[in-house]
Amino acid sequence: ASVKSNKLLVAAIDFGTTFSSWACSFRHDFLKEPTKILVKEWNSGVGISAKAPTTALIRPDGETLHAFGYDAEDKYATFAENNEHKDWYYFRRFKMSLFKDRNLSRQTKIKDESGKEMPAMKVISLVIRYLKDDLHKELASKITRQLSYEEEIQWVLTVPAIWNDKARSFMREAAIQ
Numbered sequence: 001a002s003v004k005s006n007k008l009l010v011a012a013i014d015f016g017t018t019f020s021s022w023a024c025s026f027r028h029d030f031l032k033e034p035t036k037i038l039v040k041e042w043n044s045g046v047g048i049s050a051k052a053p054t055t056a057l058i059r060p061d062g063e064t065l066h067a068f069g070y071d072a073e074d075k076y077a078t079f080a081e082n083n084e085h086k087d088w089y090y091f092r093r094f095k096m097s098l099f100k101d102r103n104l105s106r107q108t109k110i111k112d113e114s115g116k117e118m119p120a121m122k123v124i125s126l127v128i129r130y131l132k133d134d135l136h137k138e139l140a141s142k143i144t145r146q147l148s149y150e151e152e153i154q155w156v157l158t159v160p161a162i163w164n165d166k167a168r169s170f171m172r173e174a175a176i177q
Helices: 027-032 070-081 096-100 120-140 165-176
Strands: 009-015 019-026 055-058 065-068 089-092 109-111 117-119 153-157
Touching: 009 027, 009 120, 019 027, 019 120, 055 070, 055 120, 065 070, 065 120, 096 120, 096 165, 109 120, 117 120, 120 165, 153 165
Parallel strands: 009 153
Antiparallel strands: 009 019, 055 065, 055 089, 109 117
């Protein structure tokens, strides 16, 4: 967002092929110090990282994101150790399948690690919603009032420069689901 923006906050979601995260900057901080940015800190179990694996663990209902990132990897591993993983959806490094699909549409399905299919729009939407909600939780711990998604936050979603318009539009639509 430009300095002329009336938004209180600019929030960016980097939905990566391998890793993803969010970062944000308050307008008043940007005006004083443009490099002052709040970045998500993910606990990998062995340290802190600015990004988490683009890994989604979705409940057997196909509607609910159970875990994301390192947490998804850990929970799925536990389910697999106990042979309780078969009905769950476990997606890793799935973003580029959108770019490769020449017939990309709202009906496009992607396969999880075991070959089970789900609508790509649903998977991407669940992950983006998780990242947006995670940012809101972080902000709630730092400021005294809740921010409006639409009115006070200028959202930015990264997409690869090599993507065609169809793939970019797909991501935009997933972000507003």
